[in-house]
Amino acid sequence: MEKLTALLNKQKAFKKPSTQERIRLLQNLKAVIKQHEEDILQALAHDLHKSAQEAYTTEIGMVYEEINHTMKHLHKWAKPTRVKTPLTHIGSKSMIIKEPYGSVLIMAPWNYPFQLAISPLVGAISAGNAVTLKPSELTPRVSQVIRTIVERAFKIDQAAVIEGGVDVSTALLKLPFDYIFFTGSVAVGKIVMEAAAKHLIPVTLELGGKSPCIVMPDADIKLAAKRITFGKFTNAGQTCIAPDYLLVHESVKEDLLREMMTCIHDFYGERPETQPHFGKIVSTRHFDRLSHFLTNGTIVTGGQRNEHELKIAPTILDHITWEDPVMQEEIFGPILPVMTFDSLDEVTEMVKARPKPLALYLFTTNKKTETYILDNLSFGGGCINDTLMHVATPYLPFGGVGESGMGRYHGKESFFTFTHEKSILRQTNRFDFSFRYPNAKNGLDIIRTFLK
Template identity: 90%
Template sequence: MDNFTALLNKQKDFKKPAIEERIRILRNLKAAIKQHEKDILQALAHDLHKSEQEAYTTEIGMVYEEINHTVKHLHKWAKPTRVKTPLTHIGSKSMIIKEPYGSVLIVAPWNYPFQLAFSPLVGAISAGNAVTLKPSELTPQVSQVIRTIVEQVFHEDQAVVVEGGVDVSTELLKLPFDYIFFTGSVAVGKIVMEAAAKHLTPVTLELGGKSPCLVMPDADIKLAAKRITFGKFTNAGQTCIAPDYLLVHESVKDELLREMTACIQDFYGGEPETHPHFGKNVSQRHFDRLSQFLSNGTIVTGGQRNIEELKIAPTILDHITWEDPIMQEEIFGPILPVMTFESLDEVTNMIKARPKPLALYLFTTSKKTESYVLDNLSFGGGCINDTLMHVATPYLPFGGVGESGMGRYHGKDSFFTFTHEKSVLRQTNRFDFSFRYPNAKNGLDIVKKFLK
């Protein structure tokens, strides 16, 4: 604890770097990542059994895009902004100055251990903060590579990696950081927020929940099946924005499940649990938890397990009800429960009766249906006729709402998440309005003329 306190004090003394210096550091960070690309890919393959294509696309490539976008726009984002001044303040000038919060704690998860550590790091550094980065202990090889890269690019007073388990996270959360950025489960998010409240520390919580996928009878079923299969089973379903459950119109359920079964076979072969491009569950505990869900409902396809490699084949479960155990918590694995509906009102009422999801996916060719769902359902973000892809653009903010999280980041929003916008009014000395002072004659009458 004493070491952590000393480290934090050192970071609190860190002097805000100029914009050009931040850009230089971000370019150095990108160069270091490129230098260690092979190490990152090997670590992701070891810890999560990710293929090179999946690892590069969802982890390394997204960080490159975040850095490129930030470097291109940082001067514009960071420059002071002039704003209008009301008539009551005539003679003065108003501006908003962007300043870093100071010392930032970033707690990263295990499911995308590289991308979800470095994406917020890019935002925090671009805003001029000093960062303590805590990667997940469940992906130890990735954590080591992260530490190597950060030590290569940064001095300890600007950015440092602290490795360890829950005990280390607990000790870090006791410290008075100026900002906390956490990605993980709802349950741990509540613990983080409680710890932050003791110091009145602002937080961003990127959480999760049960994200629905709606398929209407007018959807392009073949294409929907392909995109849902991709979104659900990427990273073995261990994605916070993966479709958690499928709500499909009764009239097209059989066709959709047939097409999805064919897509699984096409993507991962006849024995997905042994396929080299299909990921593993991160730990024995998660594997055992997911295995219990296989007894819910009826297995349409999948269900096979590779106990040695902690793999569960992509599985679709039919005849599921809201009372089944699989519907009581976020699945976070390669199992997709299916339920049906008959009307749009029915399905929107189902979703509204539950906590607001992090993501929602709608497959339809009807603009009327699209408008109805967007107007009537609240969720963090999502896609129409696709899955996952809204998270892969720096032009769209990413974040949750309600129990699925608070705050947002990516691109411009990453910079502003880690930035305090300081309001400054510069008053003229050339003249003064005496009516504002308590001894002014007729002061109230004059004020009323301005403020009516």
């Protein structure tokens, strides 16, 4: 605890870097990442059995895009902003100055252990903060690589990595950081928020939930099947924005499931659970939890398990009800329950009856249907006729709503998430309005003239 406190004190004393210095730090970070690309890929293959293509696309490439976008726009984001001044303040000038919160704690998850650690780090550094980064202990090889990269790219008072388990996370949450950024489960998010409240620390919580995927009868079924299969089973389903359950119109269910079975075979082969580059479940505990879901409903395809490698084949479950255990919590694995509907009203009633999801996916070619869903359902973000891809652009803010999280980041939003906007009014000394003072004659009448 003494070492953690000493590190925090050192980071709190860190002098705010100039915008140009922050860009230099980001350039250096990118260069060090490039030098360790192979190490990152090998670590992701070891910890999660990610293929090189999936790992580069979803982890390294997204980080490069975030760094490049931030460096390109940082001067514009960071400069003071002039704003209008009302008539009541004539003679004065108003501006907003962007300043860092100071010391930031970033707590990263295990499912995308590199990208979800480094992306918020980019935002925090771009805003001028000092960062303590806590990677997940469930992906130890990736954690070691992250530590090496951060130690090479930054001085310890600029950014430092603290490794360890729950005891380390608990100790960090007792310290008075200026901001906490957490990505993980709803249950742990509540613990983080409770700890932050004791010091009145502002937080961003990137959580999860049961994200629905809705398929209308007018959808392009073949293309929908391809994109749903991709979105659900990437990273063995261990994605916070993966389609958690499928709501498909009764009239096209059989066609959709048949096409998805074909896609699963095309993407992952005859026995995915034996393929070296099909993702593994992160731990035995998670594997056992997911295995229990396989008894729910009827298995349409999949269900095979490889206990030695902690792998579960991409699985589709039919004849599911809301009372089944698989519908009581976020699945976070390669299991997709299927439910049907007859009308849009039925869809909105089902989704509204549950906590607001992190993501929602709608497959339709009808603009009225699209408008109806977007107007009537609240969720963090999503796609029309696709899955996952809204998270891969720095121009769209990413974050949840309600139980799926609070706050947002990516691109410009990452900078402002870690930035305090300080309001400044610069008053003139050339004249003074005496009517605002308590002893002013007819002061109230004059004030009423302005404020009515």
